[in-house]
Amino acid sequence: MNDGYRALTMVQPGEPWVEVARESADLRPGEVRVEVRGVGVNYHDYANALGFIPGPLPRVPMTDGAGVVAEVGPGVTDWAVGDRVISTFYPQWQGGPITPELVSEVPGDTHDGWLQERRTCRADELVATPPHLDDVEAASLPCAATTAWSSLELGGIGPGSVVVAMGTGGVSLFVLQLAKARGARVILLSSSDDKLAVAATLGADHLVNYTTHPDWHLQVHELTEGTGADLVVDVAGEQTLPSSIRAVRYGGTVAVVGVVSGMGSAELPITHVMLRNIRVAGVTVGSVADHRAMAAAVAVAGIHPHLSHTFDWREAEAAIALVAAAGHLGKVGLVVPPSS
Known part of the structure; x- marks a missing residue:
């Protein structure tokens, strides 16, 4: 397959992305070529766009x-x-404990990412x-x-557990949906009653507006009869x-997964x-094995991501701006039509 395809490239941070034409090179051993049909938008991509x-x-x-998969x-x-496939965030981290070397490669950061009509990658990262x-x-996903998924695994969440999901962005709504699939009870926080109403339709057991209740940890204890969340x-x-x-119980866990409110020091x-005996631990996405376990759980439970907006792939910068302004609910996606 030596025909051409198109990609959007970031030339300099803060400058408009540029559409370029490329030619498909011959595949090396262990590689596959993917006809890209969808691209997910994360807050991470906003940080990337800013440099x-x-x-x-x-x-x-x-x-x-x-x-x-278009070619193997x-x-x-x-x-x-x-075969239909999805990407992984840390393709070198196949499983096991994290090391600096295993998380040194991220598509879109350290090398070309997914904003293109075709992408060549290693077979073991899909x-x-x-x-x-x-x-x-x-x-x-x-x-x-x-x-x-990694956060729920860290907390040992199962039937009867209590989980607090913070906000209505992509991670938090997946926490809600995946935790419910495990039989957990979910308390969801938001500053918007309208967004809380959407979370209720996705199965949230308790809804707390943290603007109305700035000491929301007290609400969590009230809803758990003084115990706190797992x-x-x-x-x-x-x-x-x-x-x-x-907000967590004795022996509970806080999974630190984002820095939306700031990247400085916290009290x-x-x-x-x-x-x-509270455990406070960072979660940086997960390994390829974690991706596979998550995807299998999504398939078994029949979970559909909540997509509030979709854009054409050439409108990626507008989609990222929407995510940066918190104008979405759940996830934002980009549609990549089949290449001609």
């Missing part, structure tokens, strides 16, 4: 994608032409698409849903971590952590 994430320039941005290289046995999802829905998935960081720590209520 906060170093990497070679120009490069094709966007970490998350999904599509159809020598030695590839796991995939066949026509995951089978849950068959009930379309490609844009599937493209919303890699970063956000795997982060949610897990709080903290997507905001600096301004919310103290309340997250106060750490040390006595709460120490005297109540």
Whole structure:
């Protein structure tokens, strides 16, 4: 396959992305070529567009994608032409404990990402698409849903557990949906009653407006008869971590997964952590094995991501601006039509 395709490239941070024509090179052993059909939009992509994430320039941005295998290289046995696949965030981290080397490679950051009509990648970095999802829905899974899955695994969440999901962005709504599939009870926080209403339709058991209740950790304790939550998935960081720590039970877990409220230092209520044996741990998406486990769980439970907006792939910068302004609910996706 030596025909041409198109890609959007970031030439310099802050400048408009440029559409370029490319030619498909011959596949090397272990590689596959994917016809990209959907691209997911994350807050991470906003940080990338601003130049906060170093990497070679120009490069094709966007970490998350999904599509159809169009060609397989020598030695590839796991995939066949026509298979539907999704990307992974850390393709070198196949499984096991995290190390600096295993998370040194991220599509869209360290090398070309998914904002292109075709992408060549290693066969072992792909995951089978849950068959009930379309490609844009599937493209919303890699970063956000795997982060949610890893957080639930960290907290040992199962039937009867209590989980706090913070906000109505992609990670938080996946926390809600995946936790419910495990039989957990979910308390969801938002500053918008309208967004809380949507969360209720997705299965949230309790809804707390944190503007009305700024000491929302007290609401969590009230809803749990004074015990506290088993897990709080903290997507905001600096301004919310103290309340997250106060909201969990003795021996509970706070998964720190984002920095939406700021990347500075947070107050750490040390006595709460120490005297109540609270675990505060960071979650950086997950391994390829975690991606596979998440996708399998999504397939079994029949979960559909909540996509509030979709754009044509050439409108990626407008989609990122929407996510940066928190104008979405759940996920935002990009549609990549079949290349001519």
